[in-house]
Amino acid sequence: MDTVKIHQQEVICALATPSGVGAIAVIRVSGSGSIEMVSRIFKGKNLTEVPSHTVHFGTIRANGEIVDEVLATVFKSPKSFTKEDSVEISCHGSNYIIGQILRSLIFEGARIAAPGEFTQRAFLNGQFDLVQAEAVADLIAADSHASHKTALNQLRGGFSKKLTALRAELIHFASMIELELDFGEEDVEFAQRDDLRKLIDALQQNIEPLISSFHYGNAIKEGIPVAIIGSPNVGKSTLLNALLNEEKAIVTSIAGTTRDVIEDTMVLEGLKFRFIDTAGIRQTSDVVESIGIERSKSAMEKADVIIFLFDSKETLTDNQELASQLPPEKPRFFVLNKADINPDLADELSAANPDFKIISAQTQAGLPALTSSLIDLVKGHTPADTVINNFRHYEHLVKTQNSLTDVLNGLSLGVTGDFLAQDIRLALHHLGEITGTIVTDDLLENIFRKFCIGK
Known part of the structure; x- marks a missing residue:
């Protein structure tokens, strides 16, 4: 029963x-x-x-x-x-x-x-299915247009339809190979190996964009991390307060006031950003400030976008040295602050490099242009199709991809059908765990216990 x-x-x-x-x-x-x-x-x-x-x-x-x-x-x-x-x-x-x-x-x-x-x-x-069930919780928690759009697409079955189509194609070949095993002594091939290789290649080309979309999907769900980096006293905390329109960080004229990372989120044109104020990076013998500086460097490495804030040619040079330590593809903005008290430098830098952003965090001059550039940058990196934002889905897609790679390797080595069948079964298993075609009580408990009681 x-x-x-x-x-x-x-x-x-x-x-x-x-x-x-x-x-x-x-x-x-x-x-x-x-x-x-x-x-x-x-x-x-x-x-x-x-x-x-x-x-x-x-x-x-x-x-x-x-x-x-x-x-x-x-x-x-x-x-x-x-x-x-x-x-x-x-x-x-x-x-x-x-x-x-x-x-x-x-x-x-x-x-x-x-x-x-x-x-x-x-x-x-x-x-x-299970993807749509999880999307219910994401829809309730959505606090930006982008996260709402992603959750709604999954609730309406956008992601599930892709997975179902992928799985259906793989099931056909799996059944052919299983049939071969039933006639193992007669040395017959029901599953054409060249057709299987073409199918696996096509499946991997479909799965790879889904895997790649996870970074963006998770960022819009949790907030796109933007680290504000620079030397002490260039106005990082003032910029954070100006962006958030509240006194989130303590601002003083004393160098090294910020000794830990401070962060908060805000939504700009439907995108959720997580702005991170960091300790000023410099040489110091202060133990506590040194810890804060190490955390600043860690925030810089983990952030999706970096604002290098400077207020002089010297602090610009310091920022360029920091930037050289990062992968060249990591998005970054070089932003001159305090343009209201240093207009000559602002004019000089604008003429030398139009990519520099010129602002005054104190007067908020130039902030709309900076935030517009952030928004354009993120929208320019937005995946065109289905986006995943759930680590469980990401994990099983990666495992599916690995199993498909094992199938291709097996085909290249000419392994027997029983070994191919094992890898195909693993790929089907991982796809099935995403949608709930294959499900366990522990999995259900782990997913639904995170919901609120009335949902």
Whole structure:
């Protein structure tokens, strides 16, 4: 007997809106018998007799007393988020009211849902695959246009369709090789090796852009890291405060004030940036400042974009020496600060190198042009197609790619079908783990426990 289906017969309930006092709260109820259960505490129309996707006004009662006037929205299986019978109760946002309604449901036989259990049931009932289920959490957490767009594309199956097509092509050849193994003594080849090699090459060409997109996808999800680097007292903290429009970092005329990395995020034209203010890099005998400088260098190496800030020809030279330690392809901006008090240098540098950015963090002159350049840089590096932002997906794509490479190596060496079949099975396994075609209880628990309880 299928224990998962037995588990899904249970009626679960939870608050689906954020906890805390608000105007409206929504309580979700799902499972076999959930409509009948809510009907027992709801006074209004008989919810068991109303059509699906209808909303009804009534009252919730406990011990014969009215708890609240509510709206009950009925969703009948299979046309609901979980594909089970479901009801959403919209009540006033009082913690007391919410508690009373949940207690009444529990008294009638429901239990409080586990984190992500509504979405997990939707997945187990075939509403969508595992990639789409994970996209639900990303969509809820999206705090920029770019992260919202990526999550919505995955929720609507953009990534899944690619993986399904790749897997279907590979399954065909896998079945042909498996058939060969059944006729091993007759020395027949059902899977043409040249066709298999062409297929593997095509699959790898499709998978490589997905793997490469992870860096960008993860950056737009967490915030594109931009490190502000430079000598002490060139205005790094002032620039951070100006970009964020708040006094995030302490600003003084004393060199070495910033002794650790300070960071915060902001959204510019739908892109989330993580600006990182760092300790001024110089030679020092101060132990604490030295630690801060090492962290500055680490931030510089890990950042996707670097703003080298300077206020004189000397500090420009220092920055150019630092930049020489980085890979030449790492995006960077050389930005002259304090142009308001050093206009002659600003004019000289503008004439010498139009790529230099000229700003005054104090007066905010030139900041719009700097932020526009940052936005243009990131948009210029945006992958044109599907983007992945989930490390689990990235890991399995890399493993798939490795298994496909093993197949190609095996073909070059002329290995027997049983060894080819083993590597193809591994590739299929990793693709299946992404979409949930192959799934374990541990995997599901690890994914859905990160969801909020009402989702």
